[in-house]
Amino acid sequence: MDALSLQPFGPNIWLADGPEVKVIGFRYPTRMVVIRLTNGGLLIWSPVALSEDLRRELQALGEVHHLVAPNSLHHLFLDEWQEAYPLARLYGTPGLRVRRKDLDLHAELGDVPPPEWAADLDQVLMRGNRITTEVVFFHKHSGTVLFTDLLQQFPVGWFHGWRAVIARLDLMMAAEPSVPRKFRVAFVDRCAARAALQRVLEWPAKKVVMAHGIPVERDGQAFIARAFRWLMG
Template identity: 65%
Template sequence: MLTAFGPGIWIADGPDVVAALGFHYPTRMAVIRLADGGLFIWSPTVLTDGLRSAVEALGTVRHLVAPNALHHLFLADWKRAFPGACLHAPPGLRDKRKDLAFDHDLTNTPIPAWAGEIDQVVMRGNAIINEVVFFHTASGTVLFTDLLQHLPADRFSGWRALVAKWDLMTAPEPSVPRKFRLAFIDRRAARAALHHVLSWPAERVLMAHGAPVSEGGQALIRRAFRWLS
């Protein structure tokens, strides 16, 4: 249910979700254990009894983090299960989910609860999403949500396979989907955020939609965002 990915970080894959045009996307979440024993839950997936037990065995859930305004489907379930956890909103999600009482807005500055352990930057300037990218220092892991994807070439069929190929979702290695590239209307802001991401000594890369990468993370990110430089 939970798989160790590095020092203090675990991952779990959830069921597929159906997005626009009937595309089925895989889902993945991460759990980071902070120095005080509290847990940082990134992009929470469907909460099953088994997953809940595995998470509770690691520590106390203190932070529920939606990295962008598209990854919010299961926040309410997690908040009900862990009412003492803080809900953290990326840009745009407060307006989208008025039914949720968020405790904090994610910015370029880590909050004191995880400062020094997890860094972050908002990839701004995109007309579709403004995603918060995180870096877990202890494991050298960068966490991307939708801005970096890598799905198997045979995952889709028919016209969806053609769209996925055009969109670079099924490129030979993790790539920024073409729709998000075209949506960067403020490239100066995006480049500033990318500069911050590339300052991290990244070894590993996690994506919500793609196989985890265990080595060469910084070089991979440089290649994936070469079009933006």
């Protein structure tokens, strides 16, 4: 099956891995999530490069209604998605308007899900980080929490040379997905971050998906508590 083909991950939720991208000399895999909402429309979380195969698969699922940039760093492919789906509404976190003035942003995401997807998703902004403000989502029907960059895990051998050294020091190659050290240091308002995390921990999470790492498919709530123990301690 194609790397960009949609992979079922639960009721009305699919994953699709896209091509690698380079950021400051580091290779990153890309991943997006497709959620079919109660009204039948599709929500695309963190869109990857749009291929014809992927477009055909989406057409078979439904109509693309919403494009979501879950933090201000995940914006590389938004313009091609807006061109392909001009009627879809783009939602982004604080900071995206400044970074991408060329995009037609419908609204900024907050702690309350818009009515269009409130029946299917809950969300909370992880505030207080100097790198980016990330919105964390919870897909109610599959029990899946969606993180973008706050949790990462790269396999041994993914990076080489000095990049591998930096990745290890940054906790990007831990035994299980973890919060990179640069993001930990960048949380300058830990009270705000703890308040947001407390909401995340209240969700009955079964699974966890992240943009850069192997999905966690069981005991999601306990995994999130371990990954953020450094923040709550």
